[in-house]
Amino acid sequence: MRKNSKRKIAATIAITAILVGGGGAAAIAYWSAGGAGTGSATTGTSTSITAVQTSTVSGITPGSAAQTLTGNFTNANSAATYVTSVTASISSVVKAGGAPAGSCTVADYTLSGAVMAVGATIPVGTAQGSWTGATLAFNNTAANQDGCKGATVNLAYAVS
Numbered sequence: 001m002r003k004n005s006k007r008k009i010a011a012t013i014a015i016t017a018i019l020v021g022g023g024g025a026a027a028i029a030y031w032s033a034g035g036a037g038t039g040s041a042t043t044g045t046s047t048s049i050t051a052v053q054t055s056t057v058s059g060i061t062p063g064s065a066a067q068t069l070t071g072n073f074t075n076a077n078s079a080a081t082y083v084t085s086v087t088a089s090i091s092s093v094v095k096a097g098g099a100p101a102g103s104c105t106v107a108d109y110t111l112s113g114a115v116m117a118v119g120a121t122i123p124v125g126t127a128q129g130s131w132t133g134a135t136l137a138f139n140n141t142a143a144n145q146d147g148c149k150g151a152t153v154n155l156a157y158a159v160s
Helices: 002-022
Strands: 050-053 067-075 081-094 109-112 115-122 125-138 152-159
Touching: 050 125, 050 152, 067 081, 067 152, 081 109, 081 125, 115 125
Parallel strands: none
Antiparallel strands: 050 067, 067 125, 081 115, 081 152, 109 125
């Protein structure tokens, strides 16, 4: 038994030496220091949302009833986009090839209710949401309007 006791005493002394600092591995030294740093973040951007006319306005004649413009949106952004309104305008009138002589201008047409309230969040994708309200009519004047037969009225839409 004595041999076993000597081993226990030797092991106890070795462990005590390591724990008290004789082993070197248990001691840790460090410096403390302050400092500063910088970083940055960016926000995303958006692309324009597109108003798409879905109504077919055709066969308008002098004095006929005004036809309503309707449509929806294409939102190519990565997130839904809030739309306040859509504003329609007549951007140009193109006479048909072979149309009778005479002028045909924007002044031959009336666009009413051009600012259409939407007030909605438009999801990402095509054919989203809706807008409506503006009307397009062909003015009935005392002048010969044959120059407008078959003309194309080009409309522009601004989304805000």
